Amino acid sequence: xxxxxxxxxxxxxxxxxxxxxxxxxxxxxxxxxxxxxxxxxxxxxxxxxxxxxxxxxxxxxxxxxxxxxxxxxxxxxxxxxxxxxxxxxxxxxxxxxxxxxxxxxxxxxxxxxxxxxxxxxxxxxxxxxxxxxxxxxxxxxxxxxxxxxxxxxxxxxxxxxxxxxxxxxxxxxxxxxxxxxxxxxxxxxxxxxxxxxxxxxxxxxxxxxxxxxxxxxxxxxxxxxxxxxxxxxxxxxxxxxxxxxxxxxxxxxxxxxxxxxxxxx
Amino acid sequence: xxxxxxxxxxxxxxxxxxxxxxxxxxxxxxxxxxxxxxxxxxxxxxxxxxxxxxxxxxxxxxxxxxxxxxxxxxxxxxxxxxxxxxxxxxxxxxxxxxxxxxxxxxxxxxxxxxxxxxxxxxxxxxxxxxxxxxxxxxxxxxxxxxxxxxxxxxxxxxxxxxxxxxxxxxxxxxxxxxxxxxxxxxxxxxxxxxxxxxxxxxxxxxxxxxxxxxxxxxxxxxxxxxxxxxxxxxxxxxxxxxxxxxxxxxxxxxxxxxxxxxxxxxxxxxxxxxxxxxxxxxxxxxxxxxxxxxxxxxxxxxxxxxxxxxxxxxxxxxx
Numbered sequence: 034x035x036x037x038x039x040x041x042x043x044x045x046x047x048x049x050x051x052x053x054x055x056x057x058x059x060x061x062x063x064x065x066x067x068x069x070x071x072x073x074x075x076x077x078x079x080x081x082x083x084x085x086x087x088x089x090x091x092x093x094x095x096x097x098x099x100x101x102x103x104x105x106x107x108x109x110x111x112x113x114x115x116x117x118x119x120x121x122x123x124x125x126x127x128x129x130x131x132x133x134x135x136x137x138x139x140x141x142x143x144x145x146x147x148x149x150x151x152x153x154x155x156x157x158x159x160x161x162x163x164x165x166x167x168x169x170x171x172x173x174x175x176x177x178x179x180x181x182x183x184x185x186x187x188x189x190x191x192x193x194x195x196x197x198x199x200x201x202x203x204x205x206x207x208x209x210x211x212x213x214x215x216x217x218x219x220x221x222x223x224x225x226x227x228x229x230x231x232x233x234x235x236x237x238x239x240x241x242x243x244x245x246x247x248x249x250x251x252x253x254x255x256x257x258x259x260x261x262x263x264x265x266x267x268x269x270x271x272x273x274x275x276x277x278x279x280x281x282x283x284x285x286x287x288x289x290x291x292x293x294x295x296x297x298x
Numbered sequence: 299x300x301x302x303x304x305x306x307x308x309x310x311x312x313x314x315x316x317x318x319x320x321x322x323x324x325x326x327x328x329x330x331x332x333x334x335x336x337x338x339x340x341x342x343x344x345x346x347x348x349x350x351x352x353x354x355x356x357x358x359x360x361x362x363x364x365x366x367x368x369x370x371x372x373x374x375x376x377x378x379x380x381x382x383x384x385x386x387x388x389x390x391x392x393x394x395x396x397x398x399x400x401x402x403x404x405x406x407x408x409x410x411x412x413x414x415x416x417x418x419x420x421x422x423x424x425x426x427x428x429x430x431x432x433x434x435x436x437x438x439x440x441x442x443x444x445x446x447x448x449x450x451x452x453x454x455x456x457x458x459x460x461x462x463x464x465x466x467x468x469x470x471x472x473x474x475x476x477x478x479x480x481x482x483x484x485x486x487x488x489x490x491x492x493x494x495x496x497x498x499x500x501x502x503x504x505x506x507x508x509x510x511x512x513x514x515x516x517x518x519x520x521x522x523x524x525x526x527x528x529x530x531x532x533x534x535x536x537x538x539x540x541x542x543x544x545x546x547x548x549x550x551x552x553x554x555x556x557x558x559x560x561x562x563x564x565x566x567x568x569x570x571x572x573x574x575x576x577x578x579x580x581x582x583x584x585x586x587x588x589x590x591x592x593x594x595x596x597x598x599x600x601x602x603x604x605x606x607x608x609x610x611x612x613x614x615x616x617x
Contacts, residue, residue, distance in 0.1 A: 132403075133404055134403075134404070140375060141371075141375070141400075141404065142399055142400070142403050142404040143399070144399070145395055145399050148368060148395075148396065148399055148400055150368075151364065151365045151367075151368025151369050151371075151372065151400075152368045152369070152371050152375065152400055153372060154365070154368070154369050154372060155368060155369035155370060155371055155372015155373040155374075155375065155376065155380075156372040156373070156375050156376040157376075158357055158369065158372070158376070159333075159372065159373045159376025159377060159378050160376060162333070162354055162355065162378070163376070163377070181364070182362075182364040182365055182368065182396070185359070185360075185362035185364060185365030186365045186368065186369070188360065188362070188365075189360070189362070189365060189369065192360075
């Protein structure tokens with residue numbers, strides 16, 4: 034089976050990434066269907082439509098995953114795919130972290146961790162007040178859940194029963210320096226969300242078919258939903274898979290060639 | 299301890315929080331986009347009446363300032379105009395990165411209302427003083443910083459902030475201040491300084507709770523043959539540079555604020571003066587972490603009084 038579109042787009046543009054770094058966990062994060070499938074990615078800037086549309090709000094709290102985000106937005110038509118070549122180059126609008134004032138399709142400026150969920154909660158409350166049909170999606174990393182602001186927001190969402198809010202946790206078990214469970218453990222993670230008043234679904238984050246029913250709104254609910262998507266960072270690339278060292282890793286030309294070959298195998 | 303009755307103006311003192319909530323309720327009655335976000339601060343923000351009138355639009359996130367500011371940004375993204383209110387010390391310090399990333403950098407349509415700023419919580423000590431807030435927020439791009447001086451200006455500032463699409467910090471106090479005397483056709487414009495007293499010997503630039511004290515100082519100086527101009531610089535960002543350059547052409551400038559002498563109103567004025575029209579200058583404010591004491595005690599102790607301001611003006615003039 035060929036690799037999903039997103040991985041190919043992302044890795045094709047990988048050599049354009051400067052030696053300055055990023056951007057971690059593209060494969061661990063990329064298969065999330067709302068980003069991989071345009072039918073589920075109707076992201077628009079709220080300012081363009083006054084907050085009444087049924088379109089979905091996507092919030093990426095993992096602001097460091099701009100490679101995957103920009104590739105998806107380009108493929109969804111927010112800007113030309115050719116512009117991906119300017120990624121992190123001087124004066125680009127595709128910076129190392131997303132900027133809603135510059136990049137079409139970006140709704141929230143993230144990068145510092147623990148920002149996406151509180152903002153998503155605010156949008157969900159606005160939708161609740163307006164009885165608007167839109168739904169709000171937030172993607173966070175798992176290591177990011179060590180930021181306390183997430184749990185402040187989790188309490189608010191649980192208390193207010195924000196059923197229009199879905200959080201997807203990219204549970205790849207790696208953070209910048211080491212494994213999450215060796216750093217400050219998150220488990221039992223599902224129990225934590227339940228204790229905060231959320232519904233929880235645990236899925237294989239690489240199984241898009243399994244994730245779509247969780248995300249397409251077909252299941253009515255009365256609480257916010259946390260989808261814990263188990264993923265493997267660098268999946269499909271032998272030397273990257275599940276390696277913390279690739280969080281900020283940039284492949285050499287040889288490594289890039291090997292990676293592409295393995296992804297297309 | 300209440301403020302001493304001002305000599306220059308009427309003796310009745312007003313709590314500007316009342317003007318804040320009256321304006322907010324008035325706006326909310328006609329604009330369904332207006333929402334209030336609080337951190338268990340309904341009482342200290344005096345938003346009980348707002349809650350009664352608009353219960354679905356009062357969002358209490360509990361004691362969680364980072365979340366409060368992020369939620370405010372999200373509400374703005376959902377089409378609301380969020381007035382995020384809390385004690386200035388926590389609203390700005392605890393959530394500073396959210397203010398930077400979610401509001402200022404994102405240019406979100408959120409109004410931060412910092413209650414009990416400066417040394418209003420004097421006896422509670424430096425954890426509850428908020429003398430750094432203006433310095434922190436004015437270094438950020440995009441965010442408008444307002445420090446109204448009395449009830450009328452508070453009302454005007456709230457309305458102007460609601461009408462401005464973008465992030466605004468409104469620094470409010472709970473300390474009593476007199477209603478300043480103004481001409482009937484007075485108007486408030488963000489970014490426009492207000493000259494409350496004419497004079498060309500020296501200029502006193504003040505804002506917030508210090509403005510009426512500056513007027514008292516100017517009255518005292520007049521008795522000593524010194525004509526002091528009094529400028530109410532209620533907008534720190536964007537700064538009225540023309541008013542500052544004009545003030546620099548008097549014998550000198552005294553700035554006075556209920557905040558740190560580092561990086562606040564004084565710093566903002568000094569940036570203009572030193573690079574564009576150097577003149578003698580004094581910056582009055584607080585030097586850093588302060589001892590415990592009432593607000594009035596602390597102002598007396600650090601010379602933030604009519605007498606202290608007048609002395610600084612004379613020092614600027616070498617008299």
